[in-house]
Amino acid sequence: MADSFEKRVQAALDDIRPQLQMDGGDVELVGFEGLIVKVRLVGHCAGCPMSQMTLKNGIEAHLKSVVPEVLRVDAVH
Numbered sequence: 001m002a003d004s005f006e007k008r009v010q011a012a013l014d015d016i017r018p019q020l021q022m023d024g025g026d027v028e029l030v031g032f033e034g035l036i037v038k039v040r041l042v043g044h045c046a047g048c049p050m051s052q053m054t055l056k057n058g059i060e061a062h063l064k065s066v067v068p069e070v071l072r073v074d075a076v077h
Helices: 002-022 051-066
Strands: 025-033 036-043 072-075
Touching (some): 051 072
Parallel strands (some): 036 072
Antiparallel strands (some): 025 036
């Protein structure tokens, strides 16, 4: 099950990656803490003042819609 969860999370991140890349950023899957997804924002996303909004309203919202088991998404540095 964990493998399937990870694959579904990675696929969901791949879905939204092109939008982040259009603005010069990207997101990397770092790992999991239970059903909490840990990601790293890179490129322009790393220093962007809107990164928290991108994380919660973009990345987290999309992941939760595709993989409902996701509790939340946290950014790590």
